[in-house]
Amino acid sequence: MQWSLLRPAGLAPAALVLTTMAASAEGGKSAGPSEFLLVTQIVLLIAVGRGLGEIMQRIGQPSVIGELLAGILLGPSLFGWIWPEAQAAIFPKMPEQKAMLDGIAQVGILLLLLLTGMETDLKLVRKVGKAAIAISIAGILVPFACGFALGEYLPDALLPKPEQRLVASLFMGTALSISSVKIVAVVVREMNFMRRNVGQIIVATAVIDDTIGWIIIAVIFSLASQGTLDIASVAKAVLGTLVFLAISFTVGRRLVFQLIRWANDNLVSAAAVITVILLLMGVMALITHAIGVHTVLGAFVAGILVGESPILTRQIDERLRGLISSFFMPVFFGLAGLSADLSVLRDPTLLMLTALLVVIASVGKFGGAFAGGTVGGLSTRESLALASGMNARGSTEVIIATIGLSIGVLSQNLFTMIVTMAIVTTMAMPPMLRAALAKLPMNKEEKExxxxxxxxxxxxxxxxxxxxxxxxxxxxxxxxxxxxxxxxxxxxxxxxxxxxxxxxxxxxxxxxxxxxxxxxxxxxxxxxxxxxxxxxxxxxxxxxxxxxxxxxxxxxxxxxxxxxxxxxxDKVAAAKDRFDRSIEDIAAKFDGPLAIVAAKGKHLKQPMPDGLNILVPVSGSGVSKRGAEVAVALTQAGSGSLRVIYVATTRDKGAQRGASRGLGQEAGILKDASDLAARYDVDITTTLRVNRSPEAAILREIDTTDVDLVVMGVDRIQADHLSFGGVADAVLRQSKVSVLLVSSGEARQASSEKG
Structure with a gap:
C-alpha cells in the first residue's frame, strides 16, 4: 500500500494496525453504530492530530493547524483517495455512527469557547478600548462587505438553498470578517508581545471582533432557522442577546464569582469547582439557545465571567486546558478536517473560487485592519503588525464554518473552501506578524x-x-x-x-x-x-x-x-520570646505566607489612620524584598511616607572593610528598594546604618523619625515554637509603633542574622 505517505509524527504503524483491526472487526457486520469504531476514530484523531500539532509548533505554526491537517489526511482528501475501503470502514457515512463523533465535537465546541472566553482579558479591552473599537469596526466592515458581495455572486450550485442567498451572503461576510482570538493570542504570546502596546491592541481588537462575530452569527442562525427575513424573530434574537449580555456582565458577573467561591469553600468532592463551571457553561448555552441564538455565545460569555473571577483562575485554567487541548481539540478540528474534501479542488472552477476567496478574505481583512489602525492613531509599522495579526482565521473560522454546515447555510463544497481559506490565512499569519513586530521600536513609557x-x-x-x-x-x-x-x-x-x-x-x-x-x-x-x-x-x-x-x-x-x-x-507576644498561644496555634495549622499585626502607639487610639508612615528594613534577601513589596503597596494605597533602612552589621568580620570601600553592596540593596518604589511611583527615603545590632539600629530609627508602622519581611525558623528570629522578636517587643511581620510559607534552619 501507499500508506507510507501518511506518516505524521511517526504514527503510521499504529494507525495502520488500528485501520486493519477496524476494517476486520466491522467487516461483514450489519449497519449500525459501533462503539469500537468510535474509539478507533478518537484514537486516530488524537494520535495523528497531536503528532502533527507537535510538528507544526516546532516549525512556528499553531498546533490547531496540525489537528486540522490530521482530519484532512484521514478524510476523503488523502486517506480516502489512497485506500477508500479502509477509510470508509473507519469513518463510515452512517448517520448514527457520525452522530456519536459529532456529539463529542459539539461538546468540544462549547469547551473551546469556554476556554477562549477565559483567556479574554476585559481589562485589556477597556485599557485600549477606544483604539481597539475603532480598529475593530473598520476591520469588520471592509471584509464583511467583501464577503457579502462574494456571497451575492456565488454560483447557485455552491449554495444548499439558493432561495436563501441573503442568509448565505451574510454568513460569508461574517466568516471573512472575524479573526481567531486563540490563534492571535497564541502567536502574540509566543513572541513575548502580549504586553506590548501593539500586542494589547491586536488581542483586544480580536476579542471585540470575536464578540461582534458571535452576535452576528446568532442573528444569522435565527434567520436560517426561520428560512426568511422575519423581523420579529431577528428582533427577538438581537434584543435577547443584548439583554443576556447586559445581565451577564452585571448581575451574572458577581453570581459566577459567588458560585465559584461557594463550590470551593463548601463542596468536598474532587474537582467541585470544575463541575460548577461546566454546569454554568451548559446553563448559559441553553439560555442562548432558548432566545434563538447559538449555544456557543453562552459558552463564550461563561468563559469570560469565569476568567473575570478574582480567585482560582490559574488552577481552573490549568485543569481545563489539559483536557480540552489533549482530547476535545484534536477530535473537533480533526472532524472538521474530515468534513473538508480537498479533492473537489481538482475542479478548476472551485480551485479558482477558493483562491479568490483567500485573496478577498486576506485583502479585505488586511486592508480594513490597516485602515482602522491608521484612523485609530497607530503608526504605519504598528498598523502593519495589526493587519498581519488580524488576518488569522484559525479555530474560530472552522467553528463558524461547522455551524454553517450544520444549519444548512453552507454546502459541502463551500465549507471546504472556507476551511481551506482558514488554513492558508492562519499559516501565513505567524511569519508575517513576526516580521512586522520585529521592526517595532519600544518607547520609554512602554519599556518601564x-x-x-x-x-x-x-x-x-x-x-x-x-x-x-x-x-x-x-x-x-x-x-x-x-x-x-x-x-x-x-x-x-x-x-x-x-x-x-x-x-x-x-x-x-x-x-x-x-x-x-x-x-x-x-x-x-x-x-x-x-x-x-x-x-x-x-x-x-x-x-x-x-x-x-x-x-x-x-x-x-x-x-x-x-x-x-x-x-x-489583642495579645501577640507572650513571655520568654514566645508568641501568644492563639498565634502559635494559627501558625501551626497554616502552611502559607503569614502576616502578624501588632497595633501600638497612636494606632491604639486611631486604628483607621488617614495615612501610614512606614519603615521597612531590608537586607537583600528574598524575604526582606517581600516585606518591601508589602510596604510599597501600603504606601501606594494610601497617603503617607516610606522610609527604607539597611543595617550594615559589624557582626560581619568584613563589615568595617566594606564601610571603607564605600559600602557598595549595601548601596546596591538600597537602590533595589528605590527601584521597586519607583515602579509604583512611590517616593521613599533611604537610610544606611552601621551598627553591631540590627535591632538596635532599627529601634533607634523608630525613635528618631516620625514612622508609625514597621513592616518586616521575616522567615519562619524551624523550632519547637513559632519563631522569626531574634531581630524580629526584639523589634516586635520593644518598638513603640505598630509592627507588621510578613513571613514566608516554609520554615528554614536558623542562621546568623543581618537584619
Whole structure:
C-alpha cells in the first residue's frame, strides 16, 4: 500500500494496525453504530492530530493547524483517495455512527469557547478600548462587505438553498470578517508581545471582533432557522442577546464569582469547582439557545465571567486546558478536517473560487485592519503588525464554518473552501506578524511598564488572589482590617474575615462587631479607588465565625486555597520570646505566607489612620524584598511616607572593610528598594546604618523619625515554637509603633542574622 505517505509524527504503524483491526472487526457486520469504531476514530484523531500539532509548533505554526491537517489526511482528501475501503470502514457515512463523533465535537465546541472566553482579558479591552473599537469596526466592515458581495455572486450550485442567498451572503461576510482570538493570542504570546502596546491592541481588537462575530452569527442562525427575513424573530434574537449580555456582565458577573467561591469553600468532592463551571457553561448555552441564538455565545460569555473571577483562575485554567487541548481539540478540528474534501479542488472552477476567496478574505481583512489602525492613531509599522495579526482565521473560522454546515447555510463544497481559506490565512499569519513586530521600536513609557509587569510576575503582592483575615474584637483587629483593606482595594481582591475570638453562640450576640470589621475593610478599600485601576476599591467581603477549636477552624479554612493569612488579635507576644498561644496555634495549622499585626502607639487610639508612615528594613534577601513589596503597596494605597533602612552589621568580620570601600553592596540593596518604589511611583527615603545590632539600629530609627508602622519581611525558623528570629522578636517587643511581620510559607534552619 501507499500508506507510507501518511506518516505524521511517526504514527503510521499504529494507525495502520488500528485501520486493519477496524476494517476486520466491522467487516461483514450489519449497519449500525459501533462503539469500537468510535474509539478507533478518537484514537486516530488524537494520535495523528497531536503528532502533527507537535510538528507544526516546532516549525512556528499553531498546533490547531496540525489537528486540522490530521482530519484532512484521514478524510476523503488523502486517506480516502489512497485506500477508500479502509477509510470508509473507519469513518463510515452512517448517520448514527457520525452522530456519536459529532456529539463529542459539539461538546468540544462549547469547551473551546469556554476556554477562549477565559483567556479574554476585559481589562485589556477597556485599557485600549477606544483604539481597539475603532480598529475593530473598520476591520469588520471592509471584509464583511467583501464577503457579502462574494456571497451575492456565488454560483447557485455552491449554495444548499439558493432561495436563501441573503442568509448565505451574510454568513460569508461574517466568516471573512472575524479573526481567531486563540490563534492571535497564541502567536502574540509566543513572541513575548502580549504586553506590548501593539500586542494589547491586536488581542483586544480580536476579542471585540470575536464578540461582534458571535452576535452576528446568532442573528444569522435565527434567520436560517426561520428560512426568511422575519423581523420579529431577528428582533427577538438581537434584543435577547443584548439583554443576556447586559445581565451577564452585571448581575451574572458577581453570581459566577459567588458560585465559584461557594463550590470551593463548601463542596468536598474532587474537582467541585470544575463541575460548577461546566454546569454554568451548559446553563448559559441553553439560555442562548432558548432566545434563538447559538449555544456557543453562552459558552463564550461563561468563559469570560469565569476568567473575570478574582480567585482560582490559574488552577481552573490549568485543569481545563489539559483536557480540552489533549482530547476535545484534536477530535473537533480533526472532524472538521474530515468534513473538508480537498479533492473537489481538482475542479478548476472551485480551485479558482477558493483562491479568490483567500485573496478577498486576506485583502479585505488586511486592508480594513490597516485602515482602522491608521484612523485609530497607530503608526504605519504598528498598523502593519495589526493587519498581519488580524488576518488569522484559525479555530474560530472552522467553528463558524461547522455551524454553517450544520444549519444548512453552507454546502459541502463551500465549507471546504472556507476551511481551506482558514488554513492558508492562519499559516501565513505567524511569519508575517513576526516580521512586522520585529521592526517595532519600544518607547520609554512602554519599556518601564514592561519591566514593572515582569517584576510583578515574580512578586508577592501582585500575585495574591485570596487573603484570609483572622481577628478578634480588639483594636489590633481593627487596625489589621484596615491594612488588609488597603492591600485588597488596590487589586479588587475578595476578603474573608474569620472571627476567632468567640464561639458561634457568643459571636451571634456581637453581630454588629462582625459588620464593623467588614465595614473597616471596605472603607479602607474605597480609599484607594482613585489610585488603582479596573476594579480597585470594589471588593467582596464575607464574614465567618469560629465554630470549633482554633486549630481545627484554621485547618478547615486553610484547605480553601487562601494564599495569605493576616492575623490581628489583642495579645501577640507572650513571655520568654514566645508568641501568644492563639498565634502559635494559627501558625501551626497554616502552611502559607503569614502576616502578624501588632497595633501600638497612636494606632491604639486611631486604628483607621488617614495615612501610614512606614519603615521597612531590608537586607537583600528574598524575604526582606517581600516585606518591601508589602510596604510599597501600603504606601501606594494610601497617603503617607516610606522610609527604607539597611543595617550594615559589624557582626560581619568584613563589615568595617566594606564601610571603607564605600559600602557598595549595601548601596546596591538600597537602590533595589528605590527601584521597586519607583515602579509604583512611590517616593521613599533611604537610610544606611552601621551598627553591631540590627535591632538596635532599627529601634533607634523608630525613635528618631516620625514612622508609625514597621513592616518586616521575616522567615519562619524551624523550632519547637513559632519563631522569626531574634531581630524580629526584639523589634516586635520593644518598638513603640505598630509592627507588621510578613513571613514566608516554609520554615528554614536558623542562621546568623543581618537584619
Amino acid at each position: 511598564r514592561l519591566e514593572r509587569e515582569e517584576f510583578e510576575k515574580r512578586g508577592f503582592v501582585a500575585n495574591l488572589e485570596r487573603p484570609l483575615l483572622a481577628v478578634d474584637e480588639s483594636v489590633t483587629a481593627t487596625f489589621a482590617s484596615h491594612i488588609v483593606g488597603l492591600i485588597a482595594g488596590m487589586r479588587g481582591l475578595p476578603i474573608t474575615v474569620l472571627h476567632i475570638g468567640k464561639r458561634a453562640s457568643e459571636q451571634q450576640k456581637d453581630r454588629d462587631a462582625d459588620k464593623s470589621h467588614e465595614a473597616v475593610v471596605k472603607k479602607a478599600a474605597e480609599t484607594v479607588s482613585a489610585v488603582g485601576d479596573g476594579d480597585s476599591g470594589s471588593i467582596d467581603v464575607v464574614t465567618r465565625a469560629r465554630r470549633a477549636e482554633l486549630g481545627e477552624t484554621i485547618t478547615e479554612e486553610a484547605r480553601k486555597g487562601f494564599d495569605l493569612l493576616v492575623v490581628g488579635v
